[in-house]
Amino acid sequence: MPTREIAGKVVEVDAEGFLCNPNDWTREIAEEIAREEGIEQLTDLHWKVIEFCRADFKARGESPTLRRITKESGVDTKTLYTLFPKGPAKKVARIAGLGKPTGCI
Amino acid sequence: MKRLLVLGAGTAGTIVVNKLRRALDPEEWDITIVDQSEVHHYQPGYLFIPFGIYTRNDVVKPRRDYIPPGVNMILSRIEAIEPDRNRVRLEKDNRYLSYDFLVIATGSQPRYEEVPGLIGPEWRKSIHEFYTLEGAVALARHLRSWEGGHLVLNISELPIKCPVAPLEFLFLADWYFHGQGKRSRVELTLATPLPGAFTKPRASQLLGNLLAEKNIHVVPEFAIESVDAEARKIISYDGQEISYDLLVSVAIHMGDDVIARSGLGNDTNHVPVDKHTLLSTQYPNIFALGDAADVPTSKAGSVAHFQAEIFTENFLRYIDGLEMTARFDGHANCYIESGFGKGFLIDFNYDVEPLPGRYPLPGLGPFSLLQESPINHWGKMMFRWMYWNLLLKGKELPITTHMSMAGKWQ
Numbered sequence: 001m002p003t004r005e006i007a008g009k010v011v012e013v014d015a016e017g018f019l020c021n022p023n024d025w026t027r028e029i030a031e032e033i034a035r036e037e038g039i040e041q042l043t044d045l046h047w048k049v050i051e052f053c054r055a056d057f058k059a060r061g062e063s064p065t066l067r068r069i070t071k072e073s074g075v076d077t078k079t080l081y082t083l084f085p086k087g088p089a090k091k092v093a094r095i096a097g098l099g100k101p102t103g104c105i
Numbered sequence: 106m107k108r109l110l111v112l113g114a115g116t117a118g119t120i121v122v123n124k125l126r127r128a129l130d131p132e133e134w135d136i137t138i139v140d141q142s143e144v145h146h147y148q149p150g151y152l153f154i155p156f157g158i159y160t161r162n163d164v165v166k167p168r169r170d171y172i173p174p175g176v177n178m179i180l181s182r183i184e185a186i187e188p189d190r191n192r193v194r195l196e197k198d199n200r201y202l203s204y205d206f207l208v209i210a211t212g213s214q215p216r217y218e219e220v221p222g223l224i225g226p227e228w229r230k231s232i233h234e235f236y237t238l239e240g241a242v243a244l245a246r247h248l249r250s251w252e253g254g255h256l257v258l259n260i261s262e263l264p265i266k267c268p269v270a271p272l273e274f275l276f277l278a279d280w281y282f283h284g285q286g287k288r289s290r291v292e293l294t295l296a297t298p299l300p301g302a303f304t305k306p307r308a309s310q311l312l313g314n315l316l317a318e319k320n321i322h323v324v325p326e327f328a329i330e331s332v333d334a335e336a337r338k339i340i341s342y343d344g345q346e347i348s349y350d351l352l353v354s355v356a357i358h359m360g361d362d363v364i365a366r367s368g369l370g371n372d373t374n375h376v377p378v379d380k381h382t383l384l385s386t387q388y389p390n391i392f393a394l395g396d397a398a399d400v401p402t403s404k405a406g407s408v409a410h411f412q413a414e415i416f417t418e419n420f421l422r423y424i425d426g427l428e429m430t431a432r433f434d435g436h437a438n439c440y441i442e443s444g445f446g447k448g449f450l451i452d453f454n455y456d457v458e459p460l461p462g463r464y465p466l467p468g469l470g471p472f473s474l475l476q477e478s479p480i481n482h483w484g485k486m487m488f489r490w491m492y493w494n495l496l497l498k499g500k501e502l503p504i505t506t507h508m509s510m511a512g513k514w515q
Contacts, residue, residue, distance in 0.1 A: 067262070068372045078330065081342035086326045087300070 007032045018093065018100050022057060025097025033095045039084070042095075046083055049075055053096045063093040063101040107134050107424075110193060110204035112183055112363075114140035114168050116406045116497070117395030118210035120413035122176045123499030128421055137177040137202060139195065143168055146238060147492055149406055152270050152442070154241035155248055156281045161238065163489070171497045183211070186367035188388045206390045206424070208416075209369070209376055211361040213266055213396035213404055220261045220356050222332035231337060232352045235274060236266065244353070248281070253290030254350030259339055260297045261329045262357035264373065266396055266404040268304060269451070271295065271355050272312055273442040279319045280444030293320070296327040296339065296347055305458040308451055311475060315443060358404065360397050375399035380455070381432040383416055392416060402435035402455060410496055411436045414506045436508040440485035448481035450474055454508040462513035466503055474513065 001012045001020050007028035012020040017033075019025060030050060034042050042050070052073040056064045066089040070077045077088075084091040089101045109125065111118045122138050129136065150164035172178045181197035192203040215236045217223050223232060233247060234240040256278060258271055265271075275293055282288040295302070295316065301309040302316055302323060316323055330342045338348045360374030369376050369387070376393035377386045380400045385391040393399075394416055395409035402408055412433050419429035435455030442448050450472045451459035461475040472481050495502055 065372060071372060077328075078342050081328065085343060087298070087328075 014099075016094075016100060019097040020099075022054070022097050022099075025054075029097060030095050033097075037084070037091050037095065039095075043083075045075065045079070049073055049080065049083060049092055050096045053092050053098060057096070057098045063089070063096075063098040065089055065101050107205045108203065109134060109136045109206050109208070110202055111136070111138040111208040111210060112186070112193065113210035113212055113361075113395075113397065114138050114145065114172065114178070115210060115212050115395060115409070117397075117409035117413050118208065119145070119168075119171050119497045120410060120499050121208055121210070121394065121417060123171075123173050123497070124413065124417040125420065126173045126175050127499070128417065131175050135177070136175070137179060138172060139179045139181060139183060139193070139202070140168060141180065141182045143180055145171060145497070147489060148236075149267065149270075149492075150489060151235055151238060151241040152273055152277070154238075155235050155244040155274075156277050157245060157249075158277075161242060164238065166493065173498075183361075183363045184366075185363060186369060188367070188369065188391060191390065204390075206420075207388075207392070209364070209391065209393040209397050210395050210409075211363060211397045213264070213358040213360050213375070215265075215356050216359050217354065217356045219359075220329060220332060220354060222334055223354055223356070225334050227334040227337075231350065232332065232334060232354060234354050234356070236270075236355065236358075247351070251351065253282070253287050255292045255294065255348065256351045256353065257294045257296055257339065257347055257349035258353045258355065259327070259329055259347075260295075260299070260355045262298065264375075264404055265355055265358050267406075267439070268403055269312075269439055269441045271297075272302060272316070274353065275316065275321050276319065276444040277442055279321060283445075292322070294322040294324060294347065294349075296324040296329070298326065298328045300325050305453065307461075308459040308475065312441075315477070319444070358396070364397070371399050373399075380435070382419055382429045383412055383433060384429070392420075400433075400435065403437040403439070405437055405439060406492070407438040408436070410502075411438075411506045413499075434507050436506065438504065440481055440488065442482060442485060443477050446482050447477045447479050448485050449477055450481045450484065452508060452513075457508060457510070457513075460513040465512050471512065 003010050003012050011024040080088040093101055122136055144165050145168045147164040150159045153159040181195040184194040184196050186193050192201050194201055229243045233244040235244055282291045302313040303309040328342045330340050332339050338346050340346050360370050364370035364374040377399045378393045383392050394412045396404040415431045415433040418431040423429055438452045440448050440450055450464055453459045459475055463471040464474050465471050472484055
């Protein structure tokens, strides 16, 4: 696996830039990846979703699908598309330092 | 007497009872299969119905013809699975069936009600679908007299069964309208939530090029919020709008409601299982096969077939307390119709994406992989015969269960 430096830390990433090890993740890494994804400033609502996804990953061992985030995080789909434009589930997984959701097969 | 209960007599369930009835001693094992309808549908055939290539009779046969002697078949809706009591409650006579081992093969169904605005006065008029027999037949009728205009195929959400079928639908539509001399009056668009034409990078690029060559537009990352059926447009969560004259919708496919009622499913009612052995992650005497299972590969008949092979091999060891040594590798093998009598073949698994090359098949092949050719089209046409006559009955097919790298180019 290739490595790269994000927010001053060298971490392993996969071919699409997802962190290989969720434990490498820091809030600074999230902020830098968010900027790469075109999100300049992470708001409280962004963090609410990111933290939900990290907790859900910890509990279940996989990145939540969009359907699951909508159902469980209390943030509706429309808002998720505003917060994380284009593909929210994929985008938030990358920012949260998790693997790509497997829902998209 | 031990009891094996199989829920669902579709591709996976039917293969399993055929194979296990031969392998398990009838003095020791009772095998029962339950389904709610008496007809078996060859689902891959739906795709050809809108274009008049197949009719209803090509895709429907009585289920009983495919269930071997020595297997009890019960026609009933399933009320609930009660895994803690090792029994299943049927609607018919409120009967309970107890089991030692349970195989859930109840499939996955399109949920059009999940897309706001889809089902209403325009349903089966300017809004159609082809993942049900009724839908495919209704669309065939509609296309025969359709004057042309903008046909939009929208994939609303994943997972869907046979993720290449929407592309095949567009390729076949392009061919069909050419044949009718209407192609210049028809605009074809694919609106998909994916970043490209398909889920896997190399196949996505290749299929994307083919769509462009055939003048089929792609609107990627289109996540539908609702349909405005009156104004004939679809609207995405980020405010994009696409106007249509004919909308063909591919909605999310979810597992059967009995899975949800029984508390056995994930968010889309699919049963979580070990992706290599298909054993439930919750119960040591429940397996889930085919579209009903939550495994990260395509939901497709070929997958159900390969899983059924692996499962039966493992099951014969498992019941004797031995380790399950066969491992399902995510193998999927899909013919893709590309129109004008040609087709593609893709072959992949959990780890290897579809690659170009040649697919060896004794007697028929080789088929070209990830490249268009007439033989691939004939492969697909012949497959219907193989499905009804060999595959469902659990007979040997000249296809390997595990994906092989033979003939593939890296």
